[in-house]
Structures are given as C-alpha cells and as structure tokens.
Amino acid sequence: MQRGMEVSRRQFLKGGASSLAVTIATAALSRLGVDPREALAQEQKKPKIKWRMQTYAGTALGQHVIKPSIDAFNLAANGEMVIELYYADQLVPQGELIKALQRGILDAVQTDEDSAQSPVDISIFGAYFPFATQYSLDVPTLFYWYGLDKIWQEAYAKVQNVTWLSAGSWDPCNFATTKPIRSLKDLKGLRVYMFPTGGRFMRRFGVVPVSLPYHDVQMAIQTGELDGVAWSGITEVYTVGWADVTKYYLTNPICGAWIGSYLVNTKSWEALPNHLKMLFKLCIDYSHYYRLHWYWWGEAHYRVKGGKLKLTSIPESEWEIVRKEAYKFWDEVAKKSPRTAKVVKILKEYNELMIKAGPPYRYA
Numbered sequence: 001m002q003r004g005m006e007v008s009r010r011q012f013l014k015g016g017a018s019s020l021a022v023t024i025a026t027a028a029l030s031r032l033g034v035d036p037r038e039a040l041a042q043e044q045k046k047p048k049i050k051w052r053m054q055t056y057a058g059t060a061l062g063q064h065v066i067k068p069s070i071d072a073f074n075l076a077a078n079g080e081m082v083i084e085l086y087y088a089d090q091l092v093p094q095g096e097l098i099k100a101l102q103r104g105i106l107d108a109v110q111t112d113e114d115s116a117q118s119p120v121d122i123s124i125f126g127a128y129f130p131f132a133t134q135y136s137l138d139v140p141t142l143f144y145w146y147g148l149d150k151i152w153q154e155a156y157a158k159v160q161n162v163t164w165l166s167a168g169s170w171d172p173c174n175f176a177t178t179k180p181i182r183s184l185k186d187l188k189g190l191r192v193y194m195f196p197t198g199g200r201f202m203r204r205f206g207v208v209p210v211s212l213p214y215h216d217v218q219m220a221i222q223t224g225e226l227d228g229v230a231w232s233g234i235t236e237v238y239t240v241g242w243a244d245v246t247k248y249y250l251t252n253p254i255c256g257a258w259i260g261s262y263l264v265n266t267k268s269w270e271a272l273p274n275h276l277k278m279l280f281k282l283c284i285d286y287s288h289y290y291r292l293h294w295y296w297w298g299e300a301h302y303r304v305k306g307g308k309l310k311l312t313s314i315p316e317s318e319w320e321i322v323r324k325e326a327y328k329f330w331d332e333v334a335k336k337s338p339r340t341a342k343v344v345k346i347l348k349e350y351n352e353l354m355i356k357a358g359p360p361y362r363y364a
Contacts, residue, residue: 049081051107058088058214060240064294066110069287088214102161107268112260114195120155121337127195128173130326132347134256139169146346163266168288170258171295175250176237177228180312193217193229201329221245235298249309252319
C-alpha cells in the first residue's frame with residue numbers, strides 16, 4: 001500500500017469504516033492535485049433539497065409578488081435548500097398548476113384557485129369573487145379571524161397530494177380599456193381579459209370575457225382582439241405594460257382585493273425538516289406583507305402620477321346596480337355546496353359588520 005494510503009490497525013478500530021473511507025478519499029484527492037478541504041466545502045455548498053415553484057404571475061409582476069420572498073428563503077436556508085422559481089406558464093400552463101403539483105412536477109405554487117382550475121368547490125372564491133372585499137386587509141381578516149383558513153384546509157384535505165398553506169391579498173379588480181367607460185351601457189360588447197368567475201358575473205352587464213395566456217394579453221390589445229383587461233388594479237396595469245396599450249382606467253372596482261393561495265406538494269412538504277417548514281411559512285408572510293404596502297402605494301401613485309391613463313367613473317348610484325346583482329350571485333354560489341354556503345354566510349356577516357363599524361372600514 002502506498003504511503004498516503006496506509007491506515008494502522010489502531011486507526012481502523014478507533015474510527016471504523018467511515019474514518020477509513022474518509023482517509024482513502026482524502027488520499028485519492030491529494031494524488032489528483034485537489035485540495036480535500038476545498039472539495040468538502042464545495043460539497044457542503046450543494047443544497048440537500050431542491051424545489052421547483054411556479055407562480056401565476058408573469059416575470060415583471062413576479063419581481064414584486066413573490067421573488068423577494070423566495071430570494072429571502074434561499075438566503076436564509078443557508079445552502080440546506082433552494083427553491084427554483086418559475087413564472088406564468090413557464091413549466092406548465094396556468095390551468096394545470098394543481099395537477100402538476102399533485103404529480104410532483106412542481107413542489108409549490110402561488111396562485112388563485114379560480115384561474116388554476118383547482119378541483120375544490122371553494123375555487124370560485126379565489127381571485128376576484130364579486131364585491132367580497134373592499135380593502136386588501138379584508139382578506140387576511142377573513143381568513144385568520146373569520147375562519148376561511150379552516151375551510152380552505154378542509155377543502156384541500158380532499159385533494160390528493162396537495163396541502164394548502166396560506167392565503168393573502170393582492171390588488172383590486174378594475175377595468176383598463178381602450179374605450180372610455182362612464183356608464184353601465186359602455187360595458188356592453190367589450191372584449192375583456194378576465195378571471196373565470198369575474199368574467200362569468202360581468203356577462204350580466206354585456207361584457208365578453210376572454211381567456212388567453214398571460215403573456216399574449218398585451219399584443220391582443222394592440223391588435224384589437226381585446227378591448228382591455230379587468231384582471232388587476234392600476235399597479236399591475238403599469239408594471240406589466242398594459243398601460244402602454246390602453247387609454248382609460250375605470251375607478252369602480254368589482255372587487256377590492258384578489259385572493260391568492262400558497263399550495264405545496266404534500267410529499268415534498270412532509271419531507272422537509274420543521275425548521276425549513278417554518279422558514280417557508282415566514283417567507284410567505286413576508287410576501288403577504290410586501291404586497292400589502294406595494295399595492296397600497298401603487299394604487300394611489302399611478303392614479304395620480306402614472307400619466308398614461310385617463311381615469312373614468314360610473315356614478316355610484318348606477319354602480320349600486322352591479323353591487324346588488326353581485327349579492328344575487330352570492331346566493332346562487334351558496335347553493336353549490338354546504339361549504340360554499342358557509343363561505344357566503346361568513347362574507348355576508350363580515351360585510352354587515354364592516355358597514356356597522358363605519359369609516360374607515362366602510363363609507364356609506
């Protein structure tokens with residue numbers, strides 16, 4: 001045996017086979033001119049766990065709604081785990097996110113249930129359920145103080161290999177269009193990019209909802225295939241470039257805040273040690289917090305200083321017709337299942353309380 005490979009009987013008995021393996025590997029690396037300490041450091045840098053996560057958001061919007069929190073997670077995980085982030089439709093189409101999660105193609109997703117076609121009865125409340133909320137803070141209040149979190153957990157318990165972790169709020173839903181909207185009659189015939197439930201509701205007022213891949217929307221507006229979007233608030237309209245191809249922004253929202261969820265592959269989640277589970281949850285909360293102040297800033301900033309869109313409004317007395325129709329829509333949805341009935345009941349109780357509380361919770 002060569003000098004570098006010599007191991008005494010005492011060493012073997014004292015350190016066992018593992019020590020022998022280390023000694024042999026060290027000697028072999030040395031003969032190849034590789035510093036064993038550098039090789040060990042490189043090995044330790046490799047993450048033991050790697051996840052793939054896809055968001056509903058395109059690249060530009062994703063820089064705000066999720067990337068800061070995933071960057072924070074990857075830094076704080078300190079080499080133990082890395083999450084690779086993908087944007088809208090990059091790995092799988094938006095409508096197949098939940099199926100991909102179930103199959104383990106993805107380990108985590110950030111999305112609304114509505115556009116992701118989640119196989120749960122409460123999916124209709126994801127994204128923009130008409131007039132369910134007025135402010136962004138309504139969403140976490142409904143989930144963590146009125147029990148929607150328990151209902152979502154219950155619903156997803158029936159979905160194989162998917163675990164629901166958290167919900168948070170995004171921006172309101174307003175129309176950004178190439179034609180001005182100043183009355184309900186102006187909505188008739190408008191071809192608008194919308195979420196499924198919001199689109200189905202606004203058909204009652206003559207809107208023609210259109211479904212397209214997210215990255216095709218801007219070109220569709222430019223070519224006249226679309227008259228606009230009712231997919232977001234004004235912050236997103238400016239951030240993703242839709243303000244460059246539309247002219248008007250309707251200040252009347254059909255919902256005050258988008259509801260989005262964080263979902264994980266159950267097997268991937270259960271395989272994580274507890275400290276990484278907690279770290280991921282903390283970074284989700286960081287994401288929720290970032291969006292609260294980013295959207296609150298942006299919705300006011302771009303109305304006043306955006307410079308690209310002219311603001312229009314439908315008189316409140318006329319908009320009240322839309323609001324009353326939304327409550328009829330709620331009653332229709334409540335008939336879908338005992339669970340949807342439970343959610344509608346909570347929404348009604350919550351909004352009644354907010355109205356009784358008065359300003360700043362609700363203004364008459």
